[in-house]
Amino acid sequence: MAISQTVDRLVVTFLVDNCIEWMTKLPPGFTHEIRQHLNDQEPPIDSLTGVPFIDLENFCCGAHGFSALIETEVNGSEPHYTLFDTGPDSRSLVRNIAGLQVPVDRIERIVLSHWHSDHSGGMLSFLRLRGPVSAPCVVDLHPSRPIARGIAPLDKIIGRLPADPTFEQIEEVGGVVEKHSEGHAVAGGTVWVSGEIPRVTAFEGGFPGGVRWVGGEADSEGKWVKEEDIMDERYAAIDVLGKGLVIFSACSHAGIVNVVKDAVAKFSRPIHMIIGGLHLAGPELVERIEPTVNFLANQMRPAPTYVLPMHCSGFAAKVALESALGQGCVPAGVGIKVEVNGDGDGEQMMFPPCSRKVNLQT
Structure with missing residues (x-):
């Protein structure tokens, strides 16, 4: 039995990331922010030239962190909206939400x-943005919150x-608040949130x-202890009909x-897209x-x-992925x-994924 429901449509909007990317040609299905402002919104018309005015005050800012709005839809039904992470501070997410009219x-x-x-x-800050008559927003958390x-x-x-x-x-x-250390489906069963990652x-x-x-x-007798595994980290997965899994791994400490x-x-499905921070930046991670x-x-x-290396992936990893995957490595931001x-027809042709050894111990 499937652990989550297959979706017919997935839309992802990146609300916080370290990078801003306006210029690079993107694959089909990807849209730069500037086109969203011109085509999806109603920009003011410049009185002098008669063309839309591109107001950079309304454009997104970059920040060291990650946040993505995930919209899932099944059979044309009302979509579900899930916010995966909220970025690093009280300003960047709020500004970018306003600019993108989320x-x-x-x-x-x-x-x-x-x-x-x-x-x-x-x-x-995001929760304070919501109107007083909004339905309550669930906050899905691992129960092991650190003091620091x-x-x-x-x-x-x-x-x-x-x-x-x-x-x-x-x-x-x-x-x-909902506390989860085990895997579970949310958003009407369309988004799988993992438990602790083996x-x-x-x-x-x-x-x-x-x-x-x-x-x-407030315990002055406390102490620092080594904690490199970050066992509270979780990923999210969406299974798209005829395409396979779209994986969100915000930092990939695991x-x-x-x-x-x-x-x-868990899914026995191929991977269509990997999104998020791959945590390969820094000299100690080059190997x-x-x-x-x-x-x-x-x-x-x-x-x-597609692989979308974002946030903490690092320049060297992006270069290596682009060299190996070509246009399959997308410079998202x-x-x-x-x-x-x-793709209903594509679904009929899908096979379970496999891996093979290529002179590499994993």
């Missing part, structure tokens, strides 16, 4: 991928990350230098190969790039149609919209 009151659920502030920082997290490369603490919202703060601004590869070792504060909220292997094991790209491009059969439509 229907905030129709968003049913926030899914937080993991407890890091570059993914949770905009949550409270920090960064400690070479075992030297260099900084504490901003605090994530507490369960109480979320409820105070109208969120309905670590099975040999080369994906978590978040180097990750530490967690253990002790009370490793994107671990994520993909878990999704394929993971080659085996990751090798798996995605050479071991997976069929290979993903904040403001871009992606539409994936189901």
Whole structure:
């Protein structure tokens, strides 16, 4: 039995990302932000020239974090809206939502991928945006919220990350907290949210230098402990008719190969698209790039149609993916919209995916 419902239409709008991309030619189904402002909205007409006025005050800004609006639809029914992560702060998500005219009151659920502030920082501001008569917004969270997290490369603490919202703060601004450590379907059964991701590869070792504060909220006797696995991280998956899985992995601390292997094991469906941060940036992660790209491009059969390396993927990983996948590596960024439509004929020709060894231990 399927663990989630196959959808006929998926629309993704990127609300927060490190990159802004306006110029590169995109594949079919992808739309630059500037075209959305000109075609989907009603820009003012310039009185001097008589053409639409492109007001950059209304365009998205980049920020170090991730947020994506996921719209799913089955058989022409009313779509479901899910917000996957909320970016790093109170400003970027709010600004970009306004510029893209996002229907905030129709968003049913926030899914937080993991407890890091570059993914949770905009949550409270988003909830405050919603109108007083809006239906309650569920906030889907892993129950293991850390008191604090920090960064400690070479075992030297260099900084504490901003605090994530507490369960109480979320409820105070109208969120309905749901805690999940196991996989479950949301959005009318159209979006699968994973549980904790099994670590099975040999080369994906978590978040180097990750530490967690253990002790009370005001406990001076607390201490930092090493925490590189980030076991509260979760991915989301949508199964599109005749296309396969679209995977959202916001930061991939678990490793994107671990994520993909878990999704394929659960769904027995090919991967159509991989979206999000692959966490391959930084000198300590360079050695993971080659085996990751090798798996995605050479071991997976069929290979993903598209990989969208975003947020924390890093320049070197993007270059390697573009070299291996060509136009299958899409330079996505904040403001871009992606539409994936189901294909009934294609569904009849789909086979379960497989992987093969290519001189690589995983």
